[in-house]
Amino acid sequence: MNKRLAILAGLIRIKLTLAVALSATIGYVFSGAGDILTALMVALGVLLLSSASSVLNQIQELKQDALMERTAQRPIPSGEITVKQAMLIFLTLLFAGTVVLLGINFISAIVGITTILLYNGFYTPLKKKSSLAIFPGALVGALPPMIGWVGAGEPIMHPAIIMLSGFMFLWQIPHFLLLAIKYREQYLNAGFQISVGGPASKQTRRLLLLWVLTTSFAALFFPFFGLVQNTFIVAAIILLNCLLIFAFFRIAFTNYEMALKGKLHGFVSIYMLLFLLLIAADSLILNL
The missing domain is CATH 1.20.120 (Four Helix Bundle (Hemerythrin (Met), subunit A))
Structure with a gap:
């Protein structure tokens, strides 16, 4: 069980996803809202979607991860988990995170999904083609506080x-x-x-x-x-x-x-x- 949790933590890059969830929660607090349950839902929804994005990223960059010392021991390139298993985890996390944010409001779910589309659909492939990928990558990092903000019902x-x-x-x-x-x-x-x-x-x-x-x-x-x-x-x-x-x-x-x-x-x-x-x-x- 401990090994499975360690593999999952490496797959979702737990430190990064926790940091993303924290920034979304601070966006909620920054709005002045004070409902603890909603704040927890924001944190959970963003944690799940960020985890899904991380898993998909590791599937997309399997070959590159295997070539770098800092990433070669990640679960997929190290052989601890297969691409098929990782894809199933990605879909599960994506569905769960979307449902949680929809439970808050529609716009927070839309911003959450947009973040994944930008990160995995645009930034990740662009990194291999242009150093300008740093700018859409930075945009992705700017969106989590906005999820918390709109989750509080504030205008985007x-x-x-x-x-x-x-x-x-x-x-x-x-x-x-x-x-x-x-x-x-x-x-x-x-x-x-x-x-x-x-x-x-x-x-x-x-x-x-x-x-x-x-x-x-x-x-x-x-x-x-x-x-x-x-x-x-x-x-x-x-x-x-x-x-x-x-x-x-x-x-x-x-x-x-x-x-x-x-x-x-x-x-x-x-x-x-x-x-x-x-x-x-x-x-x-x-x-x-």
């Missing part, structure tokens, strides 16, 4: 959720670029198209600097437009962004070895988690 084109999703889009770019740096040779050997050199490349560092500064600047718009109001939360966001910029210069410009080992990628990921928790905390405080 509201400026607040557009700003949050836009911020998530911006953050995805350095996130993808740093992964490409860390696993550059593996990606190239597997046939993926990437546009960055090693961390010592001046062009790479300038590109990363542009996106990190843009992301940090966008984060400061939240208190500026009144989307974050608590004084302590605002101060924490400012401090967090100062730490992001400091860490970027410290690692990317002076310690290439740390960048190669993914230290900067890890910091950027922690930054996003803390930022989302801060804006969620602000919404909870305002609605107490």
Whole structure:
């Protein structure tokens, strides 16, 4: 039983899917809604759909996964599960996730399915053809908070959720670029198209600097437009962004070895988690 659970966890990439579910839940909390049952349904529905997307992605990239050290031990390329079994799991998760989101409302299910179509139908095949795949990939990462937002019954084109999703889009770019740096040779050997050199490349560092500064600047718009109001939360966001910029210069410009080992990628990921928790905390405080 433990082995089966371990295989399933690897197949759905449990850490990634939990992070996606969290971002969707924060989109719900960000709306000001406070129904715990609906919030749990949002988290579950997105977790199931994200898991389905991950399974389909591993089916689509079976050959590429087998060529890369970081993915060769995933359940399908390692032979722990067959493509047929994986496809059955995908269909089950897809159906279950869609039903859960339909139980909230129709629009949240539509946004959820659209996310899968973008990720598996557009981003995944485009990665093998163009480095520009990073942009539709970033768009996919921007949609989960919107699922939570519309799950709360809020309009999909509201400026607040557009700003949050836009911020998530911006953050995805350095996130993808740093992964490409860390696993550059593996990606190239597997046939993926990437546009960055090693961390010592001046062009790479300038590109990363542009996106990190843009992301940090966008984060400061939240208190500026009144989307974050608590004084302590605002101060924490400012401090967090100062730490992001400091860490970027410290690692990317002076310690290439740390960048190669993914230290900067890890910091950027922690930054996003803390930022989302801060804006969620602000919404909870305002609605107490």
